[in-house]
Amino acid sequence: MTREDIRSTILEVIADIVPDEDLSALTGDVRIRDQIELDSMDFLDIIMELRKRYGVEVPEDDYMELATLDGSVNYLEPRMKEI
Amino acid sequence: MAGDGLKDIKSEYDVIVIGSGLAGLTCANMLAKFDRSVLILEQHTKLGGLATWFKRKGGHIFDVSLHGFPAGMIKTCRKYWTPEIAKSIVQLKGIRFDNPQFSFSTTFDVNDFTRIMTDNFKIPREIVDDFFVTVRGMNFYDDQTMTTGELFNKFFPGREDVVRLLMEPITYANGSTLDDPAISYGIVFSNFMSKGVYTFQGGGTDKVVGDMETELIKNGVDIKTGSPAEKIVIENKKTAGVVVNGKTIKSNAVVSNGNLISTIRNLIGYENFSEKFIEEVKKVRINNSSCQVYIGIKKGEKIDYIGDLLFTSTAEKFDSKALCSKNITSRTFSIYYPATRPETGMYSVVSSTNANYQDWAYLSGEEYRASKEELIESTLNALDKYLPGIRGKIDWVEAATPKTFESYTLHVDGSSFGTKFEGLKVSMDLPTELPGVFHTGSVGIIMSGWLGAANYGVITANNVDKYLRL
């Protein structure tokens, strides 16, 4: 996957989890949780979806890396480029 | 009988879930969605655990633990169950308090509480706002040394009325006291206060649990009721399956939704753990139990709308010990109107009080019956204040005690809300001690109640799925 693919994949996953939130204006370098209502269970859902759909395992120690959209793309790029 | 009841289940599963409380059911459903083969073993004849109901002569159906839960349950049901279950959730708008210190009705959300605290209690607006910002900002990783009592003292020194308003409903909801960590109060209170108190409409607990069962079967989960797990099999320091009806069913992972302490002590056995872990286990305190009185209004008879949930007390001030006393001064009444079960068109009232197991466990048969009778009589007297002439409108009344809760759920000491705060770490550390063995269910206040239990089921399912991929 390219960086663009990864970004839209993440947005797709988030949209399934919080369908009532508007994701179109999400800024890449600001914490996602500061822009939309996303609680810790929603965040866990993202982790579970990434594993279920793409077999990507994000260890708990790395959760911080997924705080922003840009951070998520950077973190997932090496892990998803073969997909 | 051995073996008979087990003939339609497989000899091996990816995961066996012991217990079908909300945590066990939700965990099983998520694991099935992760394409794991799952078996649920439940000792009782019904699914649901404490999320339960029972039918009585006269057309009555009583709900045991459906008094109200946080708005978050809507999202949890939508994400981990079905949109239909989520859509049946509605807000309970009439939450009433009535005690010697104050009496009013509230929608139980931040805005209304802010109004009450500033208008009725004359607390400056800045302090109220500051308090709500503080409790909402609390999270699990914060300082755990501050107690709830200290938190209140910081914001509202000397104000026992405010403490009662903020604490009494939460003590009812999860048995917590002023000595419990402030963060556990903050998290639970913020959950409730974020949007008010909610319940299911258009069918009670039986409908919800029935819908969950349908979903589990659709997702391929095998379910066995009336099947108490006897032992979690440990081989080479990890799990190998579960013994039920004297027979071993193999599995790579086991999730126990039974009581945390009895899981470790009876289902697994202390001998399988490190001494250090058992030391921690022995420090875990069990939460209090409950008494309830179920009051059935005759078919065709009506009662006025007096609110949905009434926190009543005749005690001069809030005292978490007094709330558990057998000499009852405080009762929570849940009033069920026909909206709950439109198909029956009937009304009922369930009175709940916190209770100590020890006060009920060692009575003689006769003392026990007499105590139950007294509980029923004093409850009807108390209810008469809110529904005058109630005795003339009912045709069923019965009581449940800590002994009742113990026998239906096998919880140690009939615990209504699992364990105190320290239980959470032990529950979470279980798979580190014994790979493949997991626990889910009421522990540590945060993970209890309908919402907490269901969410903990998801958290455990995630850990199990991760483990099975190794």
Ligand SMILES: Cc1cc2nc3c(=O)[nH]c(=O)nc-3n(C[C@H](O)[C@H](O)[C@H](O)COP(=O)(O)OP(=O)(O)OC[C@H]3O[C@@H](n4cnc5c(N)ncnc54)[C@H](O)[C@@H]3O)c2cc1C
């Ligand atoms: C009186 C009362 C009122 C309540 N009111 C509310 C409320 O209004 N709102 C709210 O949110 N929460 C309420 N609660 C709390 C809520 O009901 C519980 O926190 C929640 O249902 C607990 O779910 P759980 O998954 O932890 O387990 P439980 O419901 O305790 O289920 C555990 C299950 O495991 C089974 N089990 C145990 N051992 C074995 C074994 N060896 N083999 C097979 N099966 C076994 C038991 O039979 C049981 O079905 C109330 C609780 C009580 C007691």
